[in-house]
Amino acid sequence: MCGIVGVLGKHEAAPLLVEALKRLEYRGYDSAGIATVNEGKLDRRRAVGKLVNLSDLLVHNPIAGKSGIGHTRWATHGGPSVKNAHPHQAGDVAVVHNGIIENFMNLRAELNEKNINYETDTDTEAVVLLTKYFLSQGLSPTEAAKKTISRLTGAFALAFLFQGEDDLIVVARQGSPLVIGHGDGEIYVGSDAIALAHLTNKITYLNEGDFAQISRKKIQVEDKNGIIVNRKIQNINLKSAKADKAGYKHFMAKEIAEQPLTLATTLENYLHEDPCDIILPKNNLKLTQIESLTMVACGTAFYAALTAKYWFEKIARVRVEVDVASEFRYREPPILKETTAVFVSQSGETADTLAALRYMSSHNANIISIVNVIGSSIARESNLVLPLHVGAEIGVASTKAFTAQLTVLALLALKIAKAKATITENQYQKFLDELKRLPEVISQALCLEPNIQKIAGELASYNDVIFLGRGAMYPLAMEGALKLKEISYIHAEGYPSGELKHGPIALIDKKVPVVVIAPKDTLFDKSVSNMQEVMARSGKIILISCESGLELAGHGSWATITMPDVSEFTAPIIYAVPMQLLAYHTALSKGTDVDQPRNLAKSVTVE
Numbered sequence: 001m002c003g004i005v006g007v008l009g010k011h012e013a014a015p016l017l018v019e020a021l022k023r024l025e026y027r028g029y030d031s032a033g034i035a036t037v038n039e040g041k042l043d044r045r046r047a048v049g050k051l052v053n054l055s056d057l058l059v060h061n062p063i064a065g066k067s068g069i070g071h072t073r074w075a076t077h078g079g080p081s082v083k084n085a086h087p088h089q090a091g092d093v094a095v096v097h098n099g100i101i102e103n104f105m106n107l108r109a110e111l112n113e114k115n116i117n118y119e120t121d122t123d124t125e126a127v128v129l130l131t132k133y134f135l136s137q138g139l140s141p142t143e144a145a146k147k148t149i150s151r152l153t154g155a156f157a158l159a160f161l162f163q164g165e166d167d168l169i170v171v172a173r174q175g176s177p178l179v180i181g182h183g184d185g186e187i188y189v190g191s192d193a194i195a196l197a198h199l200t201n202k203i204t205y206l207n208e209g210d211f212a213q214i215s216r217k218k219i220q221v222e223d224k225n226g227i228i229v230n231r232k233i234q235n236i237n238l239k240s241a242k243a244d245k246a247g248y249k250h251f252m253a254k255e256i257a258e259q260p261l262t263l264a265t266t267l268e269n270y271l272h273e274d275p276c277d278i279i280l281p282k283n284n285l286k287l288t289q290i291e292s293l294t295m296v297a298c299g300t301a302f303y304a305a306l307t308a309k310y311w312f313e314k315i316a317r318v319r320v321e322v323d324v325a326s327e328f329r330y331r332e333p334p335i336l337k338e339t340t341a342v343f344v345s346q347s348g349e350t351a352d353t354l355a356a357l358r359y360m361s362s363h364n365a366n367i368i369s370i371v372n373v374i375g376s377s378i379a380r381e382s383n384l385v386l387p388l389h390v391g392a393e394i395g396v397a398s399t400k401a402f403t404a405q406l407t408v409l410a411l412l413a414l415k416i417a418k419a420k421a422t423i424t425e426n427q428y429q430k431f432l433d434e435l436k437r438l439p440e441v442i443s444q445a446l447c448l449e450p451n452i453q454k455i456a457g458e459l460a461s462y463n464d465v466i467f468l469g470r471g472a473m474y475p476l477a478m479e480g481a482l483k484l485k486e487i488s489y490i491h492a493e494g495y496p497s498g499e500l501k502h503g504p505i506a507l508i509d510k511k512v513p514v515v516v517i518a519p520k521d522t523l524f525d526k527s528v529s530n531m532q533e534v535m536a537r538s539g540k541i542i543l544i545s546c547e548s549g550l551e552l553a554g555h556g557s558w559a560t561i562t563m564p565d566v567s568e569f570t571a572p573i574i575y576a577v578p579m580q581l582l583a584y585h586t587a588l589s590k591g592t593d594v595d596q597p598r599n600l601a602k603s604v605t606v607e
């Protein structure tokens with residue numbers, strides 16, 4: 001995973017690199033480092049943990065130089081330590097790397113035979129050692145980097161800096177994104193355009209297999225066949241200001257609280273008033289001909305897709321398959337002609353989702369993506385992009401992106417349903433009215449925070465929690481469990497309520513609270529029966545339903561959360577709020593690092 005940056009500047013590089021790395025911390029925060037060339041001399045600083053540790057180190061031990069590269073790490077090969085932190089250096093070359101060098105074991109063996117030994121546990125060290133070796137054979141820095149890259153398999157974005165070269169950075173991308181930024185007499189590189197937003201809005205996206213030799217005055221890009229190509233400079237409209245917490249203790253708290261606003265913006269971007277209709281960006285979709293959809297995503301985005309399956313099937317009568325991206329392409333699923341595939345990803349950079357998209361593209365599928373980051377790799381490789389319009393999501397635990405993903409998916413389902421006439425105009429308008437009420441009803445759900453905070457205070461002392469839901473509440477049960485485990489480190493599982501009796505009910509005792517998500521819908525009675533089975537075994541129930549649901553079934557629960565009355569259609573979006581608040585306040589009680597929980601990264605750019 002990891003984020004990489006580079007600067008060939010007019011001023012000191014270190015502050016620019018650190019600021020750019022701050023913007024890439026969503027890619028990992030196990031360690032960080034920078035290397036510079038100052039009057040020809042290569043130097044570097046590295047620190048374990050978050051970027052702030054590197055900043056502190058630089059205060060006491062500054063580093064000079066107007067050319068430099070930087071890295072923020074999410075450990076893959078080798079634990080977080082200074083030794084394993086990037087930039088890696090061997091002799092006259094330093095390298096930062098995002099991705100995985102899959103053949104590093106073979107390269108290591110080959111280098112060992114040449115009596116070149118490893119000092120770190122990383123795959124990346126193979127890159128610097130090989131380059132050092134090629135330099136010792138008389139190759140120029142650019143030739144040595146190119147020859148090294150020709151020996152690598154796997155996914156990577158790489159930036160090389162060389163001793164004695166104040167005006168040279170060599171970069172390459174294969175499988176991991178990389179951009180070049182154009183400043184006034186300065187050139188930058190970064191894992192994404194956001195990293196460079198404080199420096200420039202003039203961005204060149206490198207293509208798969210590109211190799212570039214960069215100096216302040218000249219950038220030479222070669223494509224994967226070694227042919228010199230011209231990659232255009234685009235003006236990217238990115239806010240340069242880094243999002244702030246607006247007075248909240250955590251980004252996650254802010255992102256939960258702003259959902260009425262973010263959903264209003266999402267809806268505004270897709271709804272046309274008078275007559276009310278859903279307007280999609282220009283596309284070649286033949287909506288009436290869509291019989292089936294393949295949906296692929298990871299984590300929270302996967303649960304959004306799984307929820308949408310219920311809408312697409314029930315309302316639009318479209319068959320839907322939903323796959324976890326990491327399991328998709330290695331199964332080599334046959335792709336039928338005219339397949340439409342939907343990829344859901346907040347970041348638009350998730351490596352597994354991107355790889356699945358490319359598999360689908362190579363089989364000529366029509367690609368729709370639902371992303372938050374508009375210039376992302378997934379967006380750029382799609383036929384139709386449906387943006388979330390919720391602004392940057394910084395908290396590692398996805399919240400406002402989830403409710404917006406659900407909303408956009410609901411809109412797409414309705415649009416198809418209308419085109420296929422599986423619903424009447426009246427039903428269509430009724431569904432749209434329900435969506436338009438989302439900001440208001442989500443605001444009401446947010447008012448439940450004090451009660452949820454109390455429950456979370458109790459929950460924090462348990463080691464295991466089970467979440468149950470039926471129908472469209474089943475994916476939400478899994479999402480609730482994911483939220484809780486990722487930020488509070490409490491073991492949690494989401495199950496379909498009806499499945500509990502087929503095994504997991506053996507887990508139930510007083511020490512395992514069970515969160516039951518049971519809006520008063522067509523499956524309410526069945527959910528209540530399943531809940532009774534848990535109660536009969538001394539299970540502690542946290543029941544989430546509306547007032548009338550709780551009146552009927554709340555008796556005997558350990559705790560209850562009284563939700564507003566909502567329609568069956570929008571319930572998964574609104575019931576997401578107590579899932580988020582429960583996880584957030586449990587994590588607060590436990591004192592974990594809510595925005596940057598251990599072992600995680602916001603965007604997972606390795607397979």
Ligand code: M6R
Pocket residue numbers: 298299300301302344345346347348349350353396397398399482483486602603604
């Ligand atoms: O950027 P993406 O939506 O593709 O990310 C997918 C998952 O990595 C992400 O949803 C992850 O599960 C979140 N941390 C969940 O809160």
